[in-house]
Amino acid sequence: WSFPRECVTPEGLQSGQCCPSPTGVAGDECGSSTGRGQCVTIEADSRRHGPQYPYAGRDDRERWPLRFFNRTCRCNGNFTGYNCGRCRHGLTGPNCDQRISVVRRNIMQMSTAEKQAFVNALDQAKRTVHPDLVICTRRYQELFGPDGNTPQFENITIYNYFVWSHYYSVSKTYLGPGQTSFGGVDFSHEGPGFVTWHRFHLLQLERDMQDMLGNPTFALPYWNFAIGGSECDICTDDLLGARSTFDMSSISPNSVFSQWRVICESVDDYDTLGTICNSTESSPIRRNPAGNVARPMVQRLPEPKDVLDCLEINTFDTPPYYSTSSESFRNTIEGYSAPQGMYDPVIRSLHNLAHLFLNGTGGQTHLSPNDPIFVLLHTFTDAIFDEWLRRHQPGDTVYPDENAPIGHNRRFNMVPFWPPVTNAEMFVPAPENLGYSYEVQWPARTFTLSEIISVAVIAAVLVVVVVGIIIACAMRSHSYNSAEALEPLLAETYRRYSEEDRRLDKSQSVV
Numbered sequence: 001w002s003f004p005r006e007c008v009t010p011e012g013l014q015s016g017q018c019c020p021s022p023t024g025v026a027g028d029e030c031g032s033s034t035g036r037g038q039c040v041t042i043e044a045d046s047r048r049h050g051p052q053y054p055y056a057g058r059d060d061r062e063r064w065p066l067r068f069f070n071r072t073c074r075c076n077g078n079f080t081g082y083n084c085g086r087c088r089h090g091l092t093g094p095n096c097d098q099r100i101s102v103v104r105r106n107i108m109q110m111s112t113a114e115k116q117a118f119v120n121a122l123d124q125a126k127r128t129v130h131p132d133l134v135i136c137t138r139r140y141q142e143l144f145g146p147d148g149n150t151p152q153f154e155n156i157t158i159y160n161y162f163v164w165s166h167y168y169s170v171s172k173t174y175l176g177p178g179q180t181s182f183g184g185v186d187f188s189h190e191g192p193g194f195v196t197w198h199r200f201h202l203l204q205l206e207r208d209m210q211d212m213l214g215n216p217t218f219a220l221p222y223w224n225f226a227i228g229g230s231e232c233d234i235c236t237d238d239l240l241g242a243r244s245t246f247d248m249s250s251i252s253p254n255s256v257f258s259q260w261r262v263i264c265e266s267v268d269d270y271d272t273l274g275t276i277c278n279s280t281e282s283s284p285i286r287r288n289p290a291g292n293v294a295r296p297m298v299q300r301l302p303e304p305k306d307v308l309d310c311l312e313i314n315t316f317d318t319p320p321y322y323s324t325s326s327e328s329f330r331n332t333i334e335g336y337s338a339p340q341g342m343y344d345p346v347i348r349s350l351h352n353l354a355h356l357f358l359n360g361t362g363g364q365t366h367l368s369p370n371d372p373i374f375v376l377l378h379t380f381t382d383a384i385f386d387e388w389l390r391r392h393q394p395g396d397t398v399y400p401d402e403n404a405p406i407g408h409n410r411r412f413n414m415v416p417f418w419p420p421v422t423n424a425e426m427f428v429p430a431p432e433n434l435g436y437s438y439e440v441q442w443p444a445r446t447f448t449l450s451e452i453i454s455v456a457v458i459a460a461v462l463v464v465v466v467v468g469i470i471i472a473c474a475m476r477s478h479s480y481n482s483a484e485a486l487e488p489l490l491a492e493t494y495r496r497y498s499e500e501d502r503r504l505d506k507s508q509s510v511v
């Protein structure tokens, strides 16, 4: 877990309060003297969660973040941050009242200079210590260190914090020495919180990078991974790194990302010793797009039509709000269902398929953000989520209040973010509420050959029917007109014959 540096002193931790001042002035906690915010009691979700996690009190992440702190800053109006010292996303200026535009664009459509600037910014984030947050490297039980008075915290860089927070949210529950850690828990996947958790995760990286660059309009780009085929189009040296010619699973030495080293690799140690990933870097990134020969199904990227199909699913999520949900938009975009919504345990689609396609660091949940493709893969996933919100305009009640897996209920504070933020706060259209938008062209529906043939046959039948009706009408109208034209003649003939008949009748009666 990660908290502001100011709060992790022995006294701060013992008080349970983390309400720093943005000015550093004593008595100005949360900037209360200037109306920025105030220190309040934290509300944590206590509604029932799903049956997947059968324990209570065994995991520091339950009822986040109450194991560590019970008071935090609540910011007013346009202010935000752990001490209310920042502006909400999309706003800037001393009073946070100037609108700015944060537009996330397709990385393939950026200029050479823009691509280079983005790669440089990521590399800077990998090397820049996070200005505010520190990570804890021990569970709460061992938090105060061997002497009982040395909180076990470390500095971490901005990008590694992004990796670490994902690892912490997916890590297993440690049950004690000699016991197998419990893996049926995931605070950011396999539940409705998948879309909201990853949305905040990106937003935090984007804000940290904006601050690092001194540019409040900096926007993370996206990778449209729904292009089908088996080619990773962003795996080039001007973008996320080409394949090395020396090793199929490595990044080319011409890319700066070949120099990156991953964190959180010692997952067996964490699970058996009850330790937590720290900021120590180890191996290079591994990546072998489309190279998983054992699983041909993950050798191709999702198709454009898969995005269209999943956007048409009406229901946000369906019981049991898990990776087994059917006809659920969330489970479909996450990739445990067919793109049309049907749950099938062997299928991997959309987001999951894009991860598995990378076949390496980016395909393993505890490590995946170490590969910077993660950022671009998730901005596109978030763009689809935002488009679904725009098209379906779901009400407040659509996101489940209870019975979702632990961490995924509507009012749960997402683990391990600080200050606390609920899933509900991220379940809103981004442009109006979160200060960013996507520049994206959604694919238009195209038809398969069999659909084209069916439509052509139906159209031909319709044409024949319509032409037949027209001909029949024309013939009927023609014969009707002919009869009308003959009518005066017929009438005259009838009149003459009738008079003749009457005369004959008369003469016969005289005889």
Ligand SMILES: O=C(O)c1cc2cc(O)c(O)cc2[nH]1
Residues within 6 Å of the ligand: 189, 348, 352, 353, 355, 356, 362, 363, 364, 365, 366, 368, 369
């Ligand atoms: O096996 C999957 O479906 C799978 C792998 C993987 C990796 C990752 O980082 C994710 O965030 C999800 C995911 N799903």
